[in-house]
Amino acid sequence: MMEKTKWFDRFKRQPEYMGVILLTAVIILNIITQGSSFFKTSSLQTLLSTNTPLIILTMAQCIVLISGNIDISTGITMTLVNVFAVMMPTKVSWMPVWAAYVIAYCLAVLVGFTNGVLVGYFRIPPMLATYGMSFIVSGTCLLISDRPQGKVAKELWKIYKGNFHGVPNSLFLVIALILTWLVIRKFSGVKEIYALGGDEKNTYLTGVSTIRTTIRAYTISGIFVGIGGIAWTLMLASSNPLTGEAKTLQSIAAALLGGTLISGGWGTMICGALGALFFGLVTNTTTYMFIKFIPKFVPGFSVSTYYQDFVAQIIILLGITLSVFVSNRTRKLVKRAVRIKREDEL
Amino acid sequence: MLELLNIKKKFGAVTALDRASFAMEKGEIVALLGANGSGKSTLVKILGGTVKKDAGTIKIDQKPVEIRSSAESRNLKIAVAYQELSLIPKMTVYENVMMGHFIKGKFGQVDERKNRSFVASLLEKYGADCGLDEYPKDLPSSTLSIIEIVKAVSWDPDILLLDEVTAALHHNEVEILFSNLRALSEKGVSIVMVTHRLGEIFNIASRAVILRNGESVADVDLKKTDINKIVYYMTGKIPEIVENPSDEKRSGEDAVLIVDNLTIGESVRNVSMRVNRGEIIGLGGLEGQGQSQFLRSIYGAIPLESGSITIAGRKVDYKSSADAVKDGIGFISGNRNRESIFNLRTIGENIFSAKMSMGRDFSPISNRMIIQQANQIVQEYDIKIGQINDPITSLSGGNQQKVVFGRWILVSPAILLLDDPTKGVDVSSRRELHNFLRKAADQGMTVLIVSSDNDELLEIANRIYVFYEGGIHCMLCGTDCTEEKLVSAMMGMTVKDSAK
Numbered sequence: 001m002m003e004k005t006k007w008f009d010r011f012k013r014q015p016e017y018m019g020v021i022l023l024t025a026v027i028i029l030n031i032i033t034q035g036s037s038f039f040k041t042s043s044l045q046t047l048l049s050t051n052t053p054l055i056i057l058t059m060a061q062c063i064v065l066i067s068g069n070i071d072i073s074t075g076i077t078m079t080l081v082n083v084f085a086v087m088m089p090t091k092v093s094w095m096p097v098w099a100a101y102v103i104a105y106c107l108a109v110l111v112g113f114t115n116g117v118l119v120g121y122f123r124i125p126p127m128l129a130t131y132g133m134s135f136i137v138s139g140t141c142l143l144i145s146d147r148p149q150g151k152v153a154k155e156l157w158k159i160y161k162g163n164f165h166g167v168p169n170s171l172f173l174v175i176a177l178i179l180t181w182l183v184i185r186k187f188s189g190v191k192e193i194y195a196l197g198g199d200e201k202n203t204y205l206t207g208v209s210t211i212r213t214t215i216r217a218y219t220i221s222g223i224f225v226g227i228g229g230i231a232w233t234l235m236l237a238s239s240n241p242l243t244g245e246a247k248t249l250q251s252i253a254a255a256l257l258g259g260t261l262i263s264g265g266w267g268t269m270i271c272g273a274l275g276a277l278f279f280g281l282v283t284n285t286t287t288y289m290f291i292k293f294i295p296k297f298v299p300g301f302s303v304s305t306y307y308q309d310f311v312a313q314i315i316i317l318l319g320i321t322l323s324v325f326v327s328n329r330t331r332k333l334v335k336r337a338v339r340i341k342r343e344d345e346l
Numbered sequence: 347m348l349e350l351l352n353i354k355k356k357f358g359a360v361t362a363l364d365r366a367s368f369a370m371e372k373g374e375i376v377a378l379l380g381a382n383g384s385g386k387s388t389l390v391k392i393l394g395g396t397v398k399k400d401a402g403t404i405k406i407d408q409k410p411v412e413i414r415s416s417a418e419s420r421n422l423k424i425a426v427a428y429q430e431l432s433l434i435p436k437m438t439v440y441e442n443v444m445m446g447h448f449i450k451g452k453f454g455q456v457d458e459r460k461n462r463s464f465v466a467s468l469l470e471k472y473g474a475d476c477g478l479d480e481y482p483k484d485l486p487s488s489t490l491s492i493i494e495i496v497k498a499v500s501w502d503p504d505i506l507l508l509d510e511v512t513a514a515l516h517h518n519e520v521e522i523l524f525s526n527l528r529a530l531s532e533k534g535v536s537i538v539m540v541t542h543r544l545g546e547i548f549n550i551a552s553r554a555v556i557l558r559n560g561e562s563v564a565d566v567d568l569k570k571t572d573i574n575k576i577v578y579y580m581t582g583k584i585p586e587i588v589e590n591p592s593d594e595k596r597s598g599e600d601a602v603l604i605v606d607n608l609t610i611g612e613s614v615r616n617v618s619m620r621v622n623r624g625e626i627i628g629l630g631g632l633e634g635q636g637q638s639q640f641l642r643s644i645y646g647a648i649p650l651e652s653g654s655i656t657i658a659g660r661k662v663d664y665k666s667s668a669d670a671v672k673d674g675i676g677f678i679s680g681n682r683n684r685e686s687i688f689n690l691r692t693i694g695e696n697i698f699s700a701k702m703s704m705g706r707d708f709s710p711i712s713n714r715m716i717i718q719q720a721n722q723i724v725q726e727y728d729i730k731i732g733q734i735n736d737p738i739t740s741l742s743g744g745n746q747q748k749v750v751f752g753r754w755i756l757v758s759p760a761i762l763l764l765d766d767p768t769k770g771v772d773v774s775s776r777r778e779l780h781n782f783l784r785k786a787a788d789q790g791m792t793v794l795i796v797s798s799d800n801d802e803l804l805e806i807a808n809r810i811y812v813f814y815e816g817g818i819h820c821m822l823c824g825t826d827c828t829e830e831k832l833v834s835a836m837m838g839m840t841v842k843d844s845a846k
Contacts (some may be wrong), residue, residue, distance in 0.1 A: 198434035
């Protein structure tokens, strides 16, 4: 029993605590309302494949938030990958499809790196630097393609939307990225990112280069955004320069839902994944509630879809409030009473 | 092995270091001493790479070196334990210690096991009572100081700088620290100790270098020197012990401010005082002994942990400074840029700002009203300005401070609190400010002034409370107000010390 409470206490102090609670709550709600049909391969598959880009984007956002900065160019960068990879082969005759994907991916990393240089070396406030960057990226997107068009080869998106023995393939992608995180968090470079977000001045005093650490955080973010962009492309199965940008703010909200703090130094990429999944599930659940669940009991119930969004956003806002509140609390845990001086013990 | 020659450093108009020199051998433990504003912290910061020197040379093993960043300082095998701590609150103890130099495994990853056992052994050696996975926020300040020292030592430095690290330590923790330091020095580590506890240095250091006003004035062998001599080098006065401290419990009917057993964490401990109407009270002591926190807690800027404050016969518990201002308390900080002036606003607006906070949230304020009232203050106190609509930054430091003073005169508070108001202010402005304060006190305003300048305290204060390590060491009034006695009280000297 003792052992168990100890384990729970430790879990409570982890950044993921609130994300796990929120996600469990919404999953339980789903099981109650939908029953076993929630676990049907087809519904899980749709749920995951539509939300995987947001999950990856949130993971990317998390590492930047941990470093004490913010990146509001992630959504549009994801769009750039999408537009570039789909449209360039049709516009530039010598470019094979695989090269377009590789270059698009590198562009995302480059955007992240440039953001890092602007914020770390030139000391431009992160909000401004990445906002400016989002315009450059958005302009580039529109230069390549100004409307939704193009097609992704069926073989490619079939893989993404397919499943392996009932487990959606997109889930494997998310798991692979989480495993990547579990490996890279062991490196001192990532620990320095935490230090930077925790206290910039003291990180400098410790002899860690704050410039290099900032650039590192944004570059890691860029690496993840690139993968997110490819997932986004496969999900859309076409190119769309318009819808990606909205994902930026969603990813910041999702990161906070998962327990990452906007003030920096606290959180993990797993928090991001949990938060994004919650985000996706809430939207999913409210739609289900309004369309299927409530009409079952109240015949003839029907409301505009705007109400669905309204309810979903309220739940998300409540979730964020709860999560930020709890994260702040877990860090502050009651200051232990000053210990008895050892002189007294002797 | 370490040699500093004629180091100079100026912060704006203030000279922090001027011809400071310092040398030490391998394995030596040297105490670096100095009173307020002597530049000892600046010297430590220059070696730590956080402050750049203006002139002078630093030599390590006879080779001149440049220290441009804290990373370069680490590369030269210099490690610093800072007084204000360099720990990161959201990281665990073990990550804090190893940050920047984790022991790496085969693939360059952090080898948790090796790091942990290394940190655990160090923590145990230095007697830190904490787990590896605890967060600094949950630990008492004495443990944090030890972690800060362990963090510096973990770099395996050749030169170890300890800036006031013993201030937060308990007696037995200091003992453990000192035996560890001795062991380190035998291994060839050179150690510089900055401390205000003069009693301690005789136990640990062999030599003391003393700074005064940014200059190194003496380099003494501690075996042949006594504490009085050291204080003399630090302040230019031979300390005189206060033998019969004046009685605290003077019962005046006019008590405006009564503070009873005020405690704020570990920075202010059981401070009581009683202040009468129209008095000018000086709060003296070395920097960082709790005076500033004490003043701010009266102003409602820092919540008090226990104790009570009674103002004009009424117990108060301010939730914020705004409550204090409404109750007739004014506050002037010596840190003008950060805590008192509005850089971009005009002189008139700066004068009017306190009055504005007294009004209702949406009361109309005309420009004419601001200018008229501000002009009145400017004329009355003869503040030299160009136009009332010039930005306040067009004025010199002294005149800026006079403007801030005028801000409070406009609302005529019952109690005015000043935290080292004449820091970096020229002599004539300082004299004028003193005159203003006297005039205001004559008219019934009560003034509490913290000052790092002893002359200033002796000149204007009716009584002086001397702070030492968060408590009031003694109170000086009447004939006790001499520099010699003030100096001895600042160093926390008691009758026992002088007998040494």
